Every structure is written in C-alpha cells, then in structure tokens.
Amino acid sequence: MNTKVTLAGVELKNPVMTASGTFGSGAEYGQMVDLNKLGAVVTKGVANVPWPGNPTPRIAETYGGMINAIGLQNPGIDVFVKRDIPFLKQYDTKIIVNVCGKTTEDYIEVVERLADEPVDMLEINISCPNVKEGGIAFGQDPKAVEAITREVKKYAKQPVIMKLSPNVTDITVMAKAAEAGGADVLSLINTLTGMKIDIHRKTFAVANRTGGLSGPAIKPVAVRMVYQTAQAVKLPIIGMGGIMNADDAMEFILAGATAVSVGTANFHNPYATQEIGAGIEEYMKRYQVEDINCLIGAVK
C-alpha cells in the first residue's frame, strides 16, 4: 500500500500535515504525538522580527468551531532558525515553514534567511485575517497575490506554497493569480473571518473583535473551495479546514487535495494528526486502494 504523495518534488511519507499556528514548531505536541509519523510539520508563522501578537482574550469557542485572533505572535526568524529548525531536524518528517510579514520586504527577508536552512518547503501566509498590515491584505487582490508570489519565488530556494484566504468572492481567481506568479503549491483554506459577542459581558468575545473561524463548522466551505480550485488550476493543493478525522481528510483528498492539514482538531484531540494518518490507511484497506494517489481528485 502506498501512502506517499509528492508536492513540487518533495515526497511526503503520507498526506497528513499540521496546520500552521495550531502546532507551534512541534515541541509541545511532540510529547504526545510521534512526529515521525507525520507527512510534514507546518510551523507557526514566522516573521523577520519578533511579533507580540494581539491582546487577550485571543480565542472563543463557537458551535462546532472556534474563533482565534492570536495575531501571529512569533519569536522572529533568528530564534526560529536557532531553536525550532534543529528541533524538527531530529525527526523523519518534512519541515514546512510558514512565513508571515507586513510588507513584501518582510516576507523576502525571511525567505532569504531560510534559503540555506534545511527546510523542505515554504508556506507563504497571505491570508491571516487577524493582523492590520500584511496577511490578508495580500490575499484579497489577485494583482497583489500574483506580485507577492513572483517576488517570493525570485528569492526562494525551496518550493513555495501560497496559503489562500476564503474571505474572497471567488477563490479560484486568487488561485490562478498565485499560479501565474509561479507558485508551486496552494494551501487552502485559512480561517473565515468571524465574530462572537459575549452577551453576558456585552462585549466582543475576542479582544480583536473579529477573528478567524476554524473547526468542523467550516469544513463544507473548505471542501467546496478545494474542489473548485482543483478544477481551476494545475497546481497541487494542500486541503484544510475543519478536518477532525480520517473521513474528513478523505473528503478533501477526493475533492482534489494531494495532502491535508490538521489544525483545530489538535486542540480537541492531541493525537488527531497521528490517528488521521492511521485512519487513511484503514480507509485504503477497506476499499482495497493500493495507492493514495489514485484517490486524489477522484470525485469530479
């Protein structure tokens, strides 16, 4: 049975990876999950300098989901390179670094710093809804998507994944723009902008007022967008949005995702990533599928 998939020439032992921001750089969940069993670890977004993030409360639970507005708190690329990459290198898994920035120059600075580091791919976050500058501002205008993709590609030595926002009228327009800019892979979806009101305190449930909605509540939207994008572009897709178990992961794969990212599920079940990897194999046995690649985009 073959569970290996390939993204822009990078071979993953299975299609299961972590969704950026939910898993740190793996040190904490690594106490419970065998990181060797994951196709890849996608790190929390890292910027050129440390970012303090947003005020608290930063999260709120919603029905079948949660809203977060962490604000991309991160220690900056220097600490990340010194501490987090060597940690992940101990494991037999691929390392995908999520890169964030306020300006094109910020992104480029991080991409250049990573050029000679042992990381396998870069995921460019142009879709964070929780920061005032950068993030989603790059992800909602096709011209900006194409331009930032092209700039990043000029400096990147690793394959480039562009992470797309669902907070757009037509995600295939952004997907095509990223493809035109030279992206190697697309990942989607980032969180949907949402809001929760605390009716007892009569205020916003998260200090940032709005936040990104994630979890099973958004899964049908994510599956639809992965399907539409798979029909619109030739690039491989990393699908995510509310994957809680192997059945959910299979929906994304059948809709056209080559790999899947598991995010909010980690909070509900720290073993989720590992269990989903095992569950995909069970699915393959049950339906006598020899190669996972036969299932990618099988539903047309």
Next chain:
Amino acid sequence: MTQVKGTAAVAGQEKLAEGVYSMWIDTEPVAAQAKAGQFVSLYSGDGARLLPRPISICETDKEKGRIRLVYRVAGAGTEEFSRYQEGDTVDILGPLGNGFPLEGMAGKKAFLIGGGIGIPPMLQLAKELDCENQAVLGYRDGELFLKEEFESYASVYVATEDGSAGTKGNVIDAIRENGLKADVIFACGPTPMLRAIKAYALERGIPCYLSLEEKMACGIGACLACVCQSKEVDPHSNVHNKRICKDGPVFKAEEVEL
C-alpha cells in the same frame, strides 16, 4: 512529566454552592504526578464543543488515584460536567502547568489567598505546604464553599462582598482587619484581586506567587492563546508574553504585568 489524554471515570459529584460543583475523578496517571497549583484539561462529550476546559486541581488523593475538581458553571461545557454522576466517564489531559513552588517554604508564615473560584487550588496547596498557613478566602456571599475543609490545614479568614460573613469587602480588607502578616504569599483569583495582592506584596517586599487564568485552546503551550504580559522578554516567546498554560499558571508577582 508525561501528559496523557485518557478517559477517566467520575467517582462522585456534589453541589457545594449555587453554581459551584465538586467532582472526584479516578485518574491514576494524573493523580500520581499532580502538584498543588496544576490544572487539567477536561473535554466535553458534545462534539460541537471542541475546546477543553482548563480546571484547577483542588485536591489529589494519590492512594486512591483520584483528583478533585471544584469549579464554577460558567457556560454550556461546565454545565455539562456538573451533570456527570458516579460511573460517567470524561476525557482528561493532565496534569498541566507548573504548580506552586514548595521548596524552601518550610516554617514560613504564609498567606494562601483565594478569591471565588480561585479558592479550590489553594486547598491542595494548604495540604502540601509545610508553613504556618493562613488561608484568606474571598467570597461573593455567605455560601462559604470549602471553608470548613481549609480549617484542617490553615487558620481561615473570610471576606465577603456582601458582608454576610467575615470581613465585608475583599481579601486585603480581611488581612487588614485581622492584623495578619506573612513571609510569603500564594494567590489565585480574579485579576483585580491579584493586582491588589501584587501591589500589597511589592510594597512590603514579600515574595508572592500568583496563579493566572485565561481562555485556552491547546492547554500545552502550542497555540499561544493564553498569554499574559511579562516584565522581561520571555526566552521562549522572545517578546513580552508568557504562556499561562505552560510557563504558568503560577508566576512570581514581579514577573508579570496584570
């Protein structure tokens, strides 16, 4: 220390006061490791409620492999927990966080200050601390949950907001009215209370440990939801933020900005 998420049996539940419940849980792996001031993540049985609820450990019975959680019903998740009865099961992850420091405390005069639902973790601390324990407990009203249990391990002073028992006012008012003094302070409760205690301790140069609370998602230090502001740049975050779930929940008063 190893954290394991597992399914545990509820050993019993009782209501202590309006909206305040006490639940014993059979969980040998958590009980064996738990220290005063640590907490557990408790998971709802309803798949629509994804996030675990962080709840402080009120007591540990290592012989029976049990822990006791005393918690306030604050929403649908804790309301669900309050309905659990002996024999029901619940998913639990823990013990989490650092706990209160016990070393070098022997023989000192200590304040164990709890405000509202910050009172429960001070009970296990009172049991473990080799100090002259003075428990100063702040309640809303005359429903003095856990007070009698503290009396076995500490001299107990009470403040109530409505004046129905003890000192009318807050825990600082109770300390003043009773003319109490301490060499070390441990406290858990609402932020305004902790802020006042921090000021009290710093003015007098008394070492002070505060247990903080914040909305959490992962409970293990990965998601960065539950940060507090730190005075110095934190070595892990590389900014002025500490993770309450992982670096805390107990901090030295001077380490954190409240």
